Amino acid sequence: MRNASLSVGRFAAFAALLLIASACTSNGTSSELGSDAAQIAAERGLSDADIAAALKTYTPSGVIDEYIMFSSGGHGGQVFVFGIPSMRMLKSIAVFTPEPWQGWGYGDEHHKELFAAGAVDGEVLTWGDTHHPALSETNGDYDGEFLFINDKANARVALIDLRDFETKQILKNPLSINDHGGTFVTPDTEWVIEGGQYASPLAWDYAPLDNYSTQYRGMITFWKFDRAAGRIDPEASFGMELPPYWQDVCDSGKAVSKGWIFCNSFNVEMSTGLNPDDLENSEYFESGASAGENDYLHIIDLDAAVAVAAAGETVEVNGFPLITIDTAIANDLLYFTPEPKSPHGVDIAPRGDYIVVSGKLDPHVTIYSFAKIQEAIAAGSFDTDKYGIPLLDFDDVVEAQVEVGLGPLHTQFDDQGYAYTSLFLDSDVARWSLGSPYREDGWKLEGTVDIHYNVGHVVTAEGDTVSPDGKYLVSLNKWSLDRFFHPGPLYPQNFQLVDISKPGPDMQLLYDMPVANGEPHYAQIIKADKLQPMTVYPEVGWDPGSMAPKPGAPKIGSEGVTRNGNQVTIDMTLMRSHFTPERVTVTQGDHVTWNLTNVETSEDATHGFAIPGYNINLSLEPGETATIEFEAKNDGVFTYYCTEFCSALHLEMAGYFLVEPN
Ligand code: CUK
Ligand code: CUA
Numbered sequence: 001m002r003n004a005s006l007s008v009g010r011f012a013a014f015a016a017l018l019l020i021a022s023a024c025t026s027n028g029t030s031s032e033l034g035s036d037a038a039q040i041a042a043e044r045g046l047s048d049a050d051i052a053a054a055l056k057t058y059t060p061s062g063v064i065d066e067y068i069m070f071s072s073g074g075h076g077g078q079v080f081v082f083g084i085p086s087m088r089m090l091k092s093i094a095v096f097t098p099e100p101w102q103g104w105g106y107g108d109e110h111h112k113e114l115f116a117a118g119a120v121d122g123e124v125l126t127w128g129d130t131h132h133p134a135l136s137e138t139n140g141d142y143d144g145e146f147l148f149i150n151d152k153a154n155a156r157v158a159l160i161d162l163r164d165f166e167t168k169q170i171l172k173n174p175l176s177i178n179d180h181g182g183t184f185v186t187p188d189t190e191w192v193i194e195g196g197q198y199a200s201p202l203a204w205d206y207a208p209l210d211n212y213s214t215q216y217r218g219m220i221t222f223w224k225f226d227r228a229a230g231r232i233d234p235e236a237s238f239g240m241e242l243p244p245y246w247q248d249v250c251d252s253g254k255a256v257s258k259g260w261i262f263c264n265s266f267n268v269e270m271s272t273g274l275n276p277d278d279l280e281n282s283e284y285f286e287s288g289a290s291a292g293e294n295d296y297l298h299i300i301d302l303d304a305a306v307a308v309a310a311a312g313e314t315v316e317v318n319g320f321p322l323i324t325i326d327t328a329i330a331n332d333l334l335y336f337t338p339e340p341k342s343p344h345g346v347d348i349a350p351r352g353d354y355i356v357v358s359g360k361l362d363p364h365v366t367i368y369s370f371a372k373i374q375e376a377i378a379a380g381s382f383d384t385d386k387y388g389i390p391l392l393d394f395d396d397v398v399e400a401q402v403e404v405g406l407g408p409l410h411t412q413f414d415d416q417g418y419a420y421t422s423l424f425l426d427s428d429v430a431r432w433s434l435g436s437p438y439r440e441d442g443w444k445l446e447g448t449v450d451i452h453y454n455v456g457h458v459v460t461a462e463g464d465t466v467s468p469d470g471k472y473l474v475s476l477n478k479w480s481l482d483r484f485f486h487p488g489p490l491y492p493q494n495f496q497l498v499d500i501s502k503p504g505p506d507m508q509l510l511y512d513m514p515v516a517n518g519e520p521h522y523a524q525i526i527k528a529d530k531l532q533p534m535t536v537y538p539e540v541g542w543d544p545g546s547m548a549p550k551p552g553a554p555k556i557g558s559e560g561v562t563r564n565g566n567q568v569t570i571d572m573t574l575m576r577s578h579f580t581p582e583r584v585t586v587t588q589g590d591h592v593t594w595n596l597t598n599v600e601t602s603e604d605a606t607h608g609f610a611i612p613g614y615n616i617n618l619s620l621e622p623g624e625t626a627t628i629e630f631e632a633k634n635d636g637v638f639t640y641y642c643t644e645f646c647s648a649l650h651l652e653m654a655g656y657f658l659v660e661p662n
Contacts, residue, residue, distance in 0.1 A: 128151030431500070542624055
């Protein structure tokens with residue numbers, strides 16, 4: 001336990017901090033504020049560092065954060081939105097998993113279409129494992145328009161429109177059953193990258209594990225983004241076949257390396273796991289997939305691959321164009337170079353000149369030079385891997401290695417020429433300096449900061465763009481152990497905010513934020529003023545699916561119930577504090593089409609619509625229209641009501657759905 005009283009020295013430093021703080025405020029005198037605050041700090045046992053951290057993160061009511069962080073939600077299947085530096089959670093954007101507050105996936109026909117597009121052989125999936133969010137970019141900088149996210153479990157990609165923070169598209173990868181190296185975007189978001197993970201037969205097919213080297217494959221998919229349409233265009237997209245090496249994280253080149261893609265791999269050994277019929281000659285993946293000293297960094301010439309795909313030099317797999325390994329070799333699209341033991345993260349430096357790779361079982365980060373890679377490719381004459389893919393010599397392409405600590409995973413950058421690498425085993429974040437042209441005294445460790453505990457990704461403000469801001473780092477920690485009250489044996493994750501503004505070895509841990517609804521992996525932090533979300537939908541009767549007014553959407557005066565045989569159509573409006581109509585009568589077995597419009601135009605005037613017993617639940621934001629369709633299977637009296645406490649007479653916002661027995 002901490003000492004509950006401040007020492008004299010601490011008190012002096014604390015008083016100085018308060019003077020600085022109070023100089024910025026017009027309320028009260030500094031001596032009044034100082035003595036009150038000093039007493040609070042003493043009573044709570046706060047150290048100088050605690051007080052400084054509080055002053056750096058405290059965000060008064062009504063003040064908006066400088067940065068917004070989009071974090072993956074892991075196997076919660078969603079995307080989380082936080083303010084930085086307050087670490088306040090603003091939203092969990094529903095993506096792959098139904099979410100009742102947003103009425104996501106509880107009857108809305110548009111949501112049914114989205115989920116259907118993400119199905120595997122007709123099986124509609126209701127969860128995902130989101131790992132890598134990617135904000136859309138223009139000239140290598142976040143532009144605040146769109147966000148992409150992958151589902152590792154089922155190899156899917158989703159698109160979120162940042163005008164309303166809603167998911168607009170879900171795509172199932174036609175090649176692979178799972179993915180990991182996605183989503184990453186090219187500097188102008190022409191392409192959204194989705195790399196594979198665990199090799200399997202392409203097209204979700206079957207093949208025995210005995211045929212691993214011939215029938216199991218890795219892949220990378222290049223999804224074409226049509227910014228004007230606000231959608232990925234699957235018709236203009238293609239994939240590339242890769243050896244079954246378990247591709248891992250990828251990143252897109254930028255600036256000088258624009259047009260190139262880099263991915264790690266971690267099972268060049270082609271281990272197929274412990275075989276119950278042959279325990280003597282097989283081993284667990286954990287040893288089998290890390291038996292060798294090296295895996296292969298994949299280096300892909302995307303611009304050349306686009307030309308090859310456009311020329312039709314592809315085969316069709318599951319109806320999707322695929323560049324085969326042989327075609328990739330023949331057209332100089334794909335190269336490998338060794339990377340040290342069990343690599344995980346690959347991150348491109350802001351100028352696009354260096355590629356930073358971390359090996360989970362190697363205490364170094366390895367920095368490859370893009371210029372040296374180009375020279376090695378131009379020089380020709382390569383060794384090849386088992387599949388005939390050119391293998392660049394490690395010594396020809398490496399610029400530097402920096403010893404950073406144990407279990408390095410992922411790297412981000414700042415505006416001072418520093419890089420930050422997560423150290424999973426050491427439970428540290430390492431700051432190290434990039435070499436020329438970033439810093440003259442580069443390629444050395446500067447310092448570390450303790451985190452709690454076992455960090456996966458780190459993220460700095462705009463830290464993977466061509467112009468990182470630095471300033472803040474968030475450590476996305478896997479274990480929280482002793483940090484919080486533990487709510488049963490499933491512990492929250494722990495996001496820790498770190499101040500990285502001061503150069504040199506020191507970084508200050510500022511704040512712990514438990515994350516209690518998923519296990520985030522990657523995150524991105526964007527300046528808040530780059531985002532321009534809507535406050536209300538632009539017109540009453542707005543369809544968030546098409547982001548346009550929907551013809552025929554219910555309006556005031558057009559409400560009613562119409563019947564055609566056993567087809568019943570209800571047109572309903574919602575406003576404070578009633579539904580129109582308030583009574584709807586159908587017969588058991590009728591097919592019901594229910595159109596609803598929230599006709600409100602005021603900010604935050606959301607209404608909900610829930611029908612008990614039918615698993616129907618919508619959230620209608622101001623102006624929004626939606627349609628639900630269902631069979632009135634069960635007779636009874638179903639009391640529909642508004643789920644958002646929208647007014648003093650919100651409880652009266654209700655109605656009767658009467659299903660007469662057939
Ligand atoms: S991964 Cu989880 S900590 Cu999916 Cu980017 Cu490394
Ligand atoms: Cu509308 Cu409560």
